[in-house]
Amino acid sequence: xxxxxxxxxxxxxxxxxxxxxxPAQELVFALQNEPDGFDxxxxxxxxxxxxxxxxxxxxxxxxxxDGSMIxxxxxxxxxxxxxxxxxxxxxxxxxxSDGSPLTAKDxxxxxxxxxTPETAAQYLNLVTDYIEGAQEYYDGAGSDEALGVKAPxxxxxxxxxKTPAPxxxxxxxxxxxxxxxxxxxxxxxxxxxxxxxxxxxxGPFKVEAFNMGESVVLVKNPEYYDADKVKxxxxxxxxxxxxxxxxMAYEAxxxxxxxxxxxxxYARLRASDAGVVMEAAYATTYYDxxxxxxxxxxxxxxxxxxxxxxxxxxxxxxxxxxxxxxxxLIGPGYVVDGVDFVEGRSNFGLSETADVEGARAAxxxxxxxxxxxxxxxxxxxxxxxxxxxxxxxxxxxxTENLNIKVEISNEDWAVYYDNIQAGNYExxxxxxxxxxxxxxxxxxxxxxxxxxxxxxxxxxxYDALVEQAQSETDPVAAxxxxxxxxxxxxxxxxxxxxxxxxNTMLLRxxxxxxxxxxxxxxxxxxxxxxx
Amino acid sequence: MRRxxxxxxxxxxxxxxxxxxxxxxLMHVVxxxxxxxxxxIPESVLSALRKKYKLDEPLAVQYLRYLGGLARxxxxxxxxxxxxxxxxxxxxxFPFSARLGALTLVFVLxxxxxxxxxxxxxxxxxxxxxxxxxxxxxxxxPSFVIATxxxxxxxxxxxxxxxxxxxxxxxxxxxxxxxxxxxISFLARLTRSSLLEVMGxxxxxxxxxKGLRETRVIIRHALPNxxxxxxTVLGPTVxxxxxxxxxxxxxxxxxxxxxxxxxxxxxxxYTTIMGTTVFYxxxxxxxxxxxxxxxxxxxxxxxxx
Numbered sequence: 001x002x003x004x005x006x007x008x009x010x011x012x013x014x015x016x017x018x019x020x021x022x023p024a025q026e027l028v029f030a031l032q033n034e035p036d037g038f039d040x041x042x043x044x045x046x047x048x049x050x051x052x053x054x055x056x057x058x059x060x061x062x063x064x065x066d067g068s069m070i071x072x073x074x075x076x077x078x079x080x081x082x083x084x085x086x087x088x089x090x091x092x093x094x095x096x097s098d099g100s101p102l103t104a105k106d107x108x109x110x111x112x113x114x115x116t117p118e119t120a121a122q123y124l125n126l127v128t129d130y131i132e133g134a135q136e137y138y139d140g141a142g143s144d145e146a147l148g149v150k151a152p153x154x155x156x157x158x159x160x161x162k163t164p165a166p167x168x169x170x171x172x173x174x175x176x177x178x179x180x181x182x183x184x185x186x187x188x189x190x191x192x193x194x195x196x197x198x199x200x201x202x203g204p205f206k207v208e209a210f211n212m213g214e215s216v217v218l219v220k221n222p223e224y225y226d227a228d229k230v231k232x233x234x235x236x237x238x239x240x241x242x243x244x245x246x247x248m249a250y251e252a253x254x255x256x257x258x259x260x261x262x263x264x265x266y267a268r269l270r271a272s273d274a275g276v277v278m279e280a281a282y283a284t285t286y287y288d289x290x291x292x293x294x295x296x297x298x299x300x301x302x303x304x305x306x307x308x309x310x311x312x313x314x315x316x317x318x319x320x321x322x323x324x325x326x327x328x329l330i331g332p333g334y335v336v337d338g339v340d341f342v343e344g345r346s347n348f349g350l351s352e353t354a355d356v357e358g359a360r361a362a363x364x365x366x367x368x369x370x371x372x373x374x375x376x377x378x379x380x381x382x383x384x385x386x387x388x389x390x391x392x393x394x395x396x397x398x399t400e401n402l403n404i405k406v407e408i409s410n411e412d413w414a415v416y417y418d419n420i421q422a423g424n425y426e427x428x429x430x431x432x433x434x435x436x437x438x439x440x441x442x443x444x445x446x447x448x449x450x451x452x453x454x455x456x457x458x459x460x461x462y463d464a465l466v467e468q469a470q471s472e473t474d475p476v477a478a479x480x481x482x483x484x485x486x487x488x489x490x491x492x493x494x495x496x497x498x499x500x501x502x503n504t505m506l507l508r509x510x511x512x513x514x515x516x517x518x519x520x521x522x523x524x525x526x527x528x529x530x531x
Numbered sequence: 532m533r534r535x536x537x538x539x540x541x542x543x544x545x546x547x548x549x550x551x552x553x554x555x556x557l558m559h560v561v562x563x564x565x566x567x568x569x570x571x572i573p574e575s576v577l578s579a580l581r582k583k584y585k586l587d588e589p590l591a592v593q594y595l596r597y598l599g600g601l602a603r604x605x606x607x608x609x610x611x612x613x614x615x616x617x618x619x620x621x622x623x624x625f626p627f628s629a630r631l632g633a634l635t636l637v638f639v640l641x642x643x644x645x646x647x648x649x650x651x652x653x654x655x656x657x658x659x660x661x662x663x664x665x666x667x668x669x670x671x672x673p674s675f676v677i678a679t680x681x682x683x684x685x686x687x688x689x690x691x692x693x694x695x696x697x698x699x700x701x702x703x704x705x706x707x708x709x710x711x712x713x714x715i716s717f718l719a720r721l722t723r724s725s726l727l728e729v730m731g732x733x734x735x736x737x738x739x740x741k742g743l744r745e746t747r748v749i750i751r752h753a754l755p756n757x758x759x760x761x762x763t764v765l766g767p768t769v770x771x772x773x774x775x776x777x778x779x780x781x782x783x784x785x786x787x788x789x790x791x792x793x794x795x796x797x798x799x800x801y802t803t804i805m806g807t808t809v810f811y812x813x814x815x816x817x818x819x820x821x822x823x824x825x826x827x828x829x830x831x832x833x834x835x836x
Contacts, residue, residue, distance in 0.1 A: 036568075037613030044570050117579040122572050138575065190614040212615075212623040213786030214696075240695050240784040244679070248687045249694040414563025414799050452571050 023529045025233045027511060029522075030246040030258035034213065034239055038193035040175040041114050044122035046433065049175075049521040050237055050259070051216060055201040056178035057224075059088050059107070059157070060169055064515035064526045069169060073102070073179070073202070073225075074157070083164025083473040084132075090155045095223040096181050097206040104151035106179040111149040112137070113180065123176040126435070130168055132160040163471040166478060167438040174436060178202070204230045204525040214239060231513070231528035250274075250506050257507035259520075263321050263386065266504065274506070281503045282333045282434035282518035284326055284442070287394070287427050287496035288420060292456035295374065296426060300366035302493035303349070305427065307359035308401040309394065312352045315499055318393045319386060323499040325352045328490040329432075329446070330439045330482075331500035333518050336475045341439055341483070348490040356401045363402055371403030380409045381429035382416040390498075391429060420454050427496065430454065437518055439482045440470065446489050457494035539823075543816050550812045551601070551805065555594050558796075558804050565610040565799040584610050586801075597805060606806035611798045617806030620791050625810075627697065628775030628787035634703055635711045635772050643715040644761070647722025648754070654727060662719065669716025678709035678782045695784035706783045710776055714768050718761055726757040755829050762829065766822035770815040 035048035040056050061072035071077075074088040094102040114121040115128070115138045128135040132148030148160030161168060171177075181200040184192045192198045196207045204226065205218040218235040221227065238255065240246040246258040247265060251274070261269065269276050295301045311325035324331070327350040334341040349358075360370065368374040377398060381391045388410070395406040411419065420428055432452075434441040443466045444450040448458040465485035472478035503520040514527035566572060566580050581587045585596070600607050606617035646666065650659040669677075682705060686694040693702050729735065730753055738748045775789035788807065795803035 034612075036611055039613055042613055044568065044572075117575065118583060120576050120580045120583060122568065122570070122576060124573050124576050128573075193614050194619075211786065212619065213790065238696075238784070239786070241790070242781050242784065245682065245695050245782055245784055248682060252687055252690060252694050254694055412563060412797055414565075414567040414797070415561075417567045418563055451573065 023510070023531055025231050025529055026236070027232055027234070027257070027524070027527070027529065028236045028238060028255045029507075030238050030240040030249065030255050030260075032239075032241050032243050032246065032258075032260040038199065039180070039190065040178040041110060041119060041121050041180055042190075044176075046520065049519070051207075051218075052175040052178065053521045054205045054218060054235070054524050055199075055203040055207060055221070056175055057203045058172060058175070058177040058179070059090075060172050062173060062515060062517060062523060064513065064523045067515060067517060069173065072173075083166060084161050086159040086161070086168070088157045088159070090157065091225055092155065094202070094225055097201045097221050097223050098181075098184075099223055100181075100183075101154075102179060102181075102202055103154035104157040105154065106181060107157050108149055108151040109182045110177075110179045112147075113185070114176070115147075121176070123174070123435075126171055126174065126176060130161050130163075130165055130171070132162050164473045165440075165470055166473050166475055167436070167440050170436040170438050205232075205235065208234070226525070229526055231526065232524060235524060247506070256511060257505060259505050259522075261504075261506055263319065266321050269506070275508050276504055277507050277516055278322055278502055278504050279516045279520075280324075280331070280333060280518065281501040281520060282331060282437055282441075283432065283501045284329055284331050285323075285431040285498045285501055286326070286329065287498065288425065288430045288455045289494065289496055290423060290426050290428075290455060291458075291494055292423060293426060295366065295368070298366050299492045300362045301368075302496070304359045304362040304366065304402060305398065305496055306350055306493050307355045307362060309397050309496065309498065310354040311498060313354075314390060314393055318389050319499075321504060322502040324502075326497040326499050328486055328497055329495060330442050330486055333434075334437060334439055336479050339479075341479060345483070346487065346490075348487070348493075354397060354401055359401050360403075363404075368404075374402075374404045376405040376407050378409065378426040379406050380411070380416070380419075380425050380427070382413045383410050387429050423456060431501075433501075433519060435519075439479075439486070443469070443482060443485060446494055455494050457489065457492070459489065459492070462488050539820060543820065546816055547809065547812055548598075551598065551809055552594070554805055554808045555590075555597070558799070558801055559590060561799070563799050565801060567799070584608065584802075586610075597802075601809065606809070607802040609800055609803050611795075611800040611803070617803050620803065621788065621806065621810055624775065624786060624788035624791060627785055628780070628789060629773045631697070631703065631706055631710065631780075631785060631787065632769075632772035632775070635707045635714075636769060638707050639711045639714045639718060639768070639772075642711070643718035644722050644758075646715070646719035648726060648749070650719065650723040651726035651730065651757075652749070654723075659723075663723065666716035666719045669712045670720070672712070674709050674712060674776070675778045675782060677712045678705070678779055681705045681709055682782065697783075697785055702783070706779050706785060709782075710772065710779045714772070718764070718768075721761055721764065722757065725760045726753060729753045729757040732756075759826065759829055762822055762825050766818040767815060770811065770818045774811050774814055 031047070031050060033047040035043060035051065036045045037043045038048060038051055040052050057072045059072055059074040060069055062068070063070045073090055073094055075091045077086055077088040079086055090104055096102050111127065113119050114124060115134055117138065124138070128138055133142045133146040134148065136142030137147045150158040152158065179202060184198050184200045188198045194210065196209060199207050201207070201221065204221060204224050206221040207216060208219045209217040215236055215238045218237070220230050220233055224230060240249060240258070243258070243260040243262050246255070247261045249255045250258050266276065289302050289305065290296050315323045315325065327347050330341060332340050332342045363371060363374070379391055379395055381387045391408055395408055398404055398406050419425055420430070432442060432445060445452050446457045446462060447453055447466050448460070448463050462485055465481055465488065469478050469481040469485065472481060503516065505516065510530050511527060512530050515523040517523065566577055585593065597607065606621070609615045609617055609620065646662050650662045653659045682694060685705060686692045692704055693699060696702050735748060735753055738752045775787040777789040777793045780787045780789035791803055792807050795807060
């Protein structure tokens with residue numbers, strides 16, 4: 001009898017302990033790509049975002065509940081009346097992951113490091129285009145005094161801009177502006193990002209292990225100022241480059257989430273409530289039309305191409321992932337005073353499905369009635385399975401709706417991009433993902449002479465409006481100017497806009513408190529595993 | 532013997548030198564460069580990168596510097612992964628690839644030779660048809676199809692084995708089976724046809740006429756000769772298996788070297804292209820050399836000069 005009671009008690013204790021045990025605050029998440037580096041000053045590679053977003057923090061960051069901009073390392077800041085000088089006050093007692101103090105001097109060092117040619121900072125332009133004296137400093141003609149970055153004391157950082165760019169704060173959320181520690185960078189050169197003990201960080205997590213090609217393990221950083229709010233103890237980012245394998249591992253319960261999964265499985269996973277997380281991306285898929293080459297220098301021809309495309313069919317039948325039809329470059333997401341940039345915007349004469357009659361009429365007006373006399377359209381793309389399907393669908397739409405001949409060609413990205421930059425194309429696959437949440441991340445793509453204007457579109461009126469918007473300090477007024485600039489260009493159809501993308505990932509419902517932003521970054525600072 | 536060895540070694544070095552030269556020329560002929568990212572990099576940063584990696588120097592100088600590094604077993608820094616060297620890739624990836632490859636090799640040898648022998652001895656009967664039917668499937672079905680099929684059945688549906696990685700020993704089962712599929716089938720067919728040919732030779736008849744038991748005839752007289760073609764293809768097979776498979780490592784998420792062979796080319800990561808090529812070439816040439824030495828053991832008619 002006593003034996004039985006003992007057994008019963010043991011069983012109860014066992015059940016009790018299982019029921020009471022809090023879930024382990026650990027997360028295993030699959031990534032399909034390895035980044036080209038882990039140095040926040042150097043890389044612009046989006047594959048680095050899962051790491052850099054969670055192990056570093058800049059002056060400003062995002063609120064993980066609603067995505068609004070909030071103080072990060074800076075506890076507060078003031079902007080001068082002319083909109084040119086930003087004075088940040090850093091939090092008290094900030095520390096690096098090795099326990100040493102983090103001061104405004106570290107920020108100053110980081111800016112100067114970015115402005116050193118040997119660093120080869122890929123986002124260099126975000127400093128040189130905006131900060132006073134930065135370009136000169138980079139070119140070797142400037143000086144410490146003339147550079148618009150100053151650290152008068154340990155907790156004050158002053159940035160001086162060339163023009164009042166009211167959106168510079170959103171640029172400052174990017175990882176490029178996370179501080180790096182001078183001591184470790186100088187002691188280890190560009191290998192400081194290779195080992196956990198030399199990879200000194202300042203964010204909610206730090207790296208416990210770098211297993212090249214296999215995984216990166218993050219653990220909670222006890223030195224982080226807001227460490228009390230960080231709940232996850234360990235995050236294992238496992239590289240599973242094959243998204244089909246990642247999906248199997250997810251469905252077999254071996255991992256908690258995956259950044260990617262095969263697009264063909266989207267509908268099934270969504271229907272079975274398997275944990276598809278979806279967020280509208282601030283990114284647009286479009287095709288470059290060579291505005292400098294006949295017959296594509298004729299806006300009517302470009303309009304005809306735009307009208308001939310059935311965007312809904314492309315989204316539903318070809319890419320099979322959530323996206324919104326796009327009639328212009330800038331997608332929804334940027335909000336001022338509760339009004340989205342795209343609210344009440346015109347369709348610029350385009351429709352979600354193909355407008356065959358309109359397309360043919362535009363082509364006839366351009367001098368090619370029923371497609372007669374129109375040269376064979378060269379449609380090019382970079383080697384990629386999904387894009388191949390889109391290109392084939394586009395070619396069929398052009399052939400059928402415009403009665404023109406289409407020739408498809410593809411190349412590796414490295415060769416392809418060189419050709420696009422050199423203007424050796426007619427219609428070519430392209431796209432743009434926002435660097436920061438502001439229309440200004442898109443507008444320069446059509447500005448005369450901008451390095452990223454690959455279509456050769458040039459409209460002085462547009463250029464003037466963009467410049468005007470860049471120095472307008474009132475956000476509402478700036479929005480109006482940007483809208484004007486956008487419709488001015490959209491009515492000339494410089495691009496073949498197809499759709500605004502959405503970011504998707506797989507994550508189990510038990511993982512909560514994370515923030516998945518417009519660029520596909522996953523903020524895990526406040527994430528936790530629910531019971 | 533010593534003269535032969537020095538001569539072979541000298542030839543190997545010349546071959547290797549030619550391979551590096553050819554690879555160097557070919558990769559620079561291909562358009563595109565290592566710094567084409569998905570986002571535009573400012574021209575000033577590009578020139579800083581070219582300077583950092585000494586790509587602004589004449590090609591001949593770059594090549595000679597590369598050879599200089601090679602002499603010190605320094606494959607140089609990766610152009611694509613900041614702070615990483617090609618040696619890092621090899622040091623971290625090769626153990627995974629080699630372990631998987633070695634296990635696969637053992638599996639291949641244990642499976643293919645008995646398969647070939649049985650089919651040859653039962654030539655024309657159902658055992659032969661069954662084994663050779665399986666071998667034909669193994670040669671014709673691509674490894675990624677086998678891999679995905681195995682993964683789906685044994686890892687996903689039945690849940691007996693992990694879906695990815697080799698952290699546990701069970702993780703090796705499916706990759707070994709998928710990676711070995713082709714080699715097993717190929718070697719089994721080769722063993723069979725070679726053994727059939729040898730069994731028709733005069734000396735086999737002589738051995739039988741002496742009254743030797745059939746097992747002894749096969750093991751002692753037929754098999755060593757029948758295995759010569761098998762040993763010949765074994766050299767490249769070993770080199771292929773041990774240096775990693777792009778497809779299998781990708782599907783099973785094994786952090787081996789396979790990915791670097793393919794990705795370095797699409798990314799135009801020049802130093803990694805050179806490094807992986809030289810590494811593989813050295814491996815292959817050494818294996819071929821070892822195979823040549825093996826011939827003497829198997830066939831007394833073959834003598835080293």
